[in-house]
Amino acid sequence: MGERHDAALVSAALQMAIATRGGQSALDNAAAESFHLVLKVEYIHRHGFATRTEARxxxxxxxxxxxxMKRRHSAAGGKPPAEFEWIIQEARAxxxxxxRAA
Known part of the structure; x- marks a missing residue:
């Protein structure tokens, strides 16, 4: 089976994993759909995989x-997720x- 078939299987597996978790809102699904689009466009369609194991x-x-770690996200003010998470943790701290001081 070819690269497209493997990519389709990986994509279907990711979508099933998300769909089978109950109690999520439509916004959760929108974020997952956005992620899948980025994954497909920026990675899967640009690479070939010999096996499903290699693809995974x-x-x-x-x-x-x-x-x-590195990809900049518009929802995070153009910062990579790791940096954005660090900023949030610092603000919470x-x-x-x-x-506690008050």
């Missing part, structure tokens, strides 16, 4: 090494310190 490994590596 390379996609997981891309998500962990690039998407989560400052708020907690102010609350």
């Amino acid at each position: 490994l390379k996609i997981a590596t891309w998500i962990a090494d690039f998407y989560d 400052r708020t907690d310190r102010k609350g």
Whole structure:
């Protein structure tokens, strides 16, 4: 089976994993759909995979090494998720310190 078939299987597996978790809102689904679009356009369609195992490994590596750590996101003010998360954690820590000092 070819690259497109493998990519379609990976995409279907990701969508099933999201759909089977109950109690999510439509906004959760919109975020997942947006992520899948980015994953397909920026990675899956640009790479070939010999097996499903290779596809899973390379996609997981891309998500962990690039998407989560380096790729800039408009929803995060143009910052990579790791940097944006650090900023949020620092802001929460400052708020907690102010609350304890009062």
